[in-house]
Amino acid sequence: MTIKTGDRIPEVSVNVVRNGKTETVSSSSLFKGRKVVLFAVPGAFTPTCSLKHLPSYIDSAEAFAKRGVDLLCLAVNDAFVMQAWAASEKAPASIAMLADGNGAFTRALGLELDASGFGMGLRAQRFALYADDGVIKVLHIEAPGEFKVSGADAMLAELT
Template identity: 45%
Template sequence: MAIQVGDRLPDVELQVMGENGPEKVSTGQLCAGQKVVIFAVPGAFTPTCSAAHLPGFVVDADKIKAKGVDRIICTSVNDTFVMDAWGKAHNAEEIVMLADGMGDFAKALGLTQDRTANQMGIRSQRYAMIVDDGVVKLLNIDEKGLESTSSEAILAAL
């Protein structure tokens, strides 16, 4: 069953790129006492994710933070090196590029999709959520497109 509004985020250990290489971080640490926007993409460097989803949050990061958001997190079932390179390619300095390399976070949320037919394995669904001190306040999922998971949709919901 997928996570719902009102549920507490599962505390899963993932990775971010630190100054000296990959560093472990927990979703609990990232969200404790913070208002956070988390958005997930099926894959870094994939067409829609690279052309529209991540770039929208890069452009709107200041507007989102001006609405009281402490942190913006982008996650994908990719390794730390890929997430770091993808963030750098899009100048995503204001966004935490969170690597869910084994899909543990996506699985814990119940928000996976099977992309094995396209040789992509099990990936995250495309979603965006607003989380306040670890509790989900808004959860939008897009099967196709970015109508409810774009930075614009999140800005409108804040």
């Protein structure tokens, strides 16, 4: 079942890449007592993800920080790929890269995408959510093949 506004972020372990190091943390520890925008991409290094989605948050990282909002980028990729992608895109340390290698967190959110037709297997749908203390306040899920509602500008507009 897909999460919705008002739901609490499910409890799942996920790998986080911060400052070149990987650690396993609980999803609740990433959201508890914090204001967070979590944005998900179908895959690191894929065209829209690398040309538009992640760059929109890199360019707006300071604007989120000024609002007291932390940024998390999620992909169903391993921690090594997420680390390499962050480095290649020069993502600031303020954007934590979540490696959901087996898709457990993505499935718990109910936002998985079967990309087998593209040779990619299970992936995350493209989405962004805003959560305050682990409760989802805003959820934007993209229609297949689109990039209209999950970018940084759309989420910043929700926070004003």
